[in-house]
Amino acid sequence: MSDHGRTPAVEAAGVRKAYAGATAPALDGLDLTVDRGAVHGLLGHNGAGKTTAIRIMTTLLEHDSGSMRVAGHDVRTDGRAVRARIGLVGQYAAVDEDLTGRQNLVMFGRLGRLSRAGAVNRADELLDRFGLTDAAGQRLAVYSGGMRRKLDLAAALLVAPEVLFVDEPTTGLDPAARRDVWDSLRHLASRGTTVLLTTQYLEEADRLADHVSLVAHGRVVAEGTPAMLKARVGDDLLELTPADRVDADRIAVLARPFASGEAHVVDGRVSVPVADRGGALANVVGAVRDAGVDLADVAIRTPTLDDAFLELTGSGAEGKALA
């Protein structure tokens, strides 16, 4: 492809989308650039706008305003060219339950412009790679969730897309199946396909993505490599769990003089960023004990992407930032 490698895989500028009847827009000025050849993670909670973004990028949904280009083509005016260059693994774009695994792959291969023989060969090759050869002649209705997800992935890989969109690839999978899917995505990326995946799991983004965009309320609120994002949270975290969770807010106040940043309370546990591990531990624990609050657990750890998310979006799933 002549334009391959020059234009970004995805270029979104000010993309807005509001569903009829919804109070807030699903996308509220999404700006995003995904470079070729990278694994890019869109990280956000349910309702952040990730799936809406993917549906617009794959031409399944039209946006209200802004510009969206995928593989160098405008999704609105040149949808067919986009569809010829992408693959989609979604929660909603499914394989056919009443066909066998092999019938599914051959059909999607044919529709993906492979010859009859080419589609059959490619189907067998992918069935083998995903360990589905034994189940190839069975209807999908009898497949397990993990097998179905693998077939779904195989269907998207039939014609080696330039850009592969993967919407929550491992939701509902057991750990072994999850690792299989991760390996497949990494393998694909190593061969030059750009992978854009959405996930709610920070671990997944951390393990798979070269680059992460945090999405909240329909826009990108922070971007960078997982390491960069973690570095923005910076310091180590002192974690204190009170014996009685009502004391959590009080502990956060007591720790403030020794903290290097904002303290967060999540699920009855207080996370306090600290610059000096040893000193802060002694000081905070001393202050808490002097105030007569019982602690169930104390720990120090280096920040995860989870902390970055909390810090950068200002809201956890059930957490809150203290002023």
Next chain:
Amino acid sequence: MTTSTTVSTAPLAGGGLRQGLADVATIALRELQHWRNRPGVIVFGWLFPVLVLAMFVGLLGGALGQSTGGSYVDFVMPGMLAVTMFFGLESTMTAVSLDASRGVTERFRSLPVSGAAVLTGRCAADLLNSLVGLVVIVVAGLLFGWRPDAGLPTWGSVLGLLVLLRLAMLWLGMFVGLRVRSQEAVSAVQVAVWPLLMLSGVFVDTATMPRWIGVAAEVNPLTGTVEAVRELLGAPGAGSSWVAAAAPWPAVLWPVLLTSVFLPLAVRTWRRLGR
């Protein structure tokens, strides 16, 4: 690992009639594979009109036959041929709606395949399904003592009218199937088919109905096809209403009208799924 997994191996042939026809064939083949994988569903669909025929001829035929001035099976079989086409409405609608609810439609829409190809592929497979159903009901009718008196050209006209009705049901079914998303709503539509079926000239002569109900039944597109087929096959009870007198025009105009309304609507609905 093989070396075949390189980026952009996919030829980018966009449209083209040849590619479009290949896509139609692929989608139609998918439906035939459904038949093979789930034979129970498809065979039940073929036998259901036979069940209805058995009910009417076996249970009610004795009583109803007196009013038709001839053998009831000869009267009702033209109706049953049309009913077999009419039931296709349900199977098309159910299949289209199931694809939409299971995400298969979304998958097709993410591929470089035109909506027209997907819809036409379904059209071809459903038409074939109905033709098999037609053979089944004809054989059943013969077993029940149906003795139609017609030559080959007449049969050709009968088949033409039936296919026309089936096409109208196809596009209506696709439109409703794309619009109606929940399986509950599909069930509701499936139930609504029955009053439509009874309010027609399929099972009894509309002249025996109270006048205003009779007029409603005669306006039913199904009655148009039934009366025209009755006329062609020289069935007893033919020719007593204005619909029969106007035959075959209602049998041609109704399906053409329905198709010209619902074909564009179905295609438009498909195109606008993303809004």
